[in-house]
Amino acid sequence: MIGCLCIHGFTGAPYEVEPLVEFLQEHTDWDFRVPTLPGHGETSSLKGVHYQEWINHAETELKKLIETCDEVYVVGFSMGGMIASYLAANYPVNKLILLSAAAYYMNPRQLVADIKLTLIDAFKGNLKENELFHRYKRKITETPLAATLQFRQLVAFIKPLLKQVEVPTLIAQGECDGIVPLKSAEYLYQTIGAKHKKLTYIKQSKHHICHCEERGALFNQVLDFLMEQ
Template identity: 35%
Template sequence: MIAGYLAAKYPVKKLVLLAPSRRFLSFKQITRDIGNVVYDGIRGRLRENQIYAHYSKKLRSVPVKANIEFLKLIRHTRSYVHQIKAPVLIAQGQQDNMVPYKTALHLDKEIASEQKEIVLFEKSRHLLCLGSDGESLNKIVLDFLNT
């Protein structure tokens, strides 16, 4: 969303948004993830659960104030989205529990640019670049930037 804000305020040739936090928290996906964590906990495999490991670490390392500032950032940048005129590529994981994948569809309607491309990755989560679709994503971004 910071990149979107900058693209609205300053001339840019192209804009790439990866899992943009226009709207956040996919409660449907969070419910699924919690179910998997509970299931693995019951089975004695909690330490093997990647979601549990990720959020356990995150809860210990990210200060509450940082989350509050993030929410302020989302509110502040929200009003600038309709001013983006540069060609835009939006990539989003459909298994993202932080940003609902439908955010990309909402941004498609809100962004003023005439050239918008949305790529949804069926099995990817929030950290698109680090997931199994990372190589595909890199190619798509590179192609978009080079055309």
């Protein structure tokens, strides 16, 4: 049996990786776990949550898969990609998928471009149809500063461990990502210790790479990578 743990991002929820999970479920008979990290989800409450709680929760889910599966894969989106890297460095994970993984964050040039488009839609009265506005309105208005500092501490804690990741790794990054810049994917590719690693760019994708228009091609790349012998 193969197990696959999929980890969402900061202030997010399983919906961020669900399209990929559903695709993999259609093409495999693997055992999937898609946890909601402490303080996250639809009724998020990040106040007072320490970053180690996010790591601990992911560790608990991974251990359950390790106990019952012959092979285990870990997929991480954004902050979840950093947690996935930590797990791959410390546990017997067989393959690692990093999606928009946040070794660095905030791409000022793309973010400005996205804000301009949002303002144009607001001026035209089309804000209700602006997906970007709805995705980030909640993140901006409801995320405590202390939680953002915990996220930054998590990244700082995990970065020195990346060289210990030796399992085959696929890194996917959207070229239009306004949250995680291209240099994040490049840094991960250069720093991760795996001999077998691949970096792929999704041309039109913004940050939520599992929801982009090119997700079909991305999902096939992920499946092919995980099925490689």
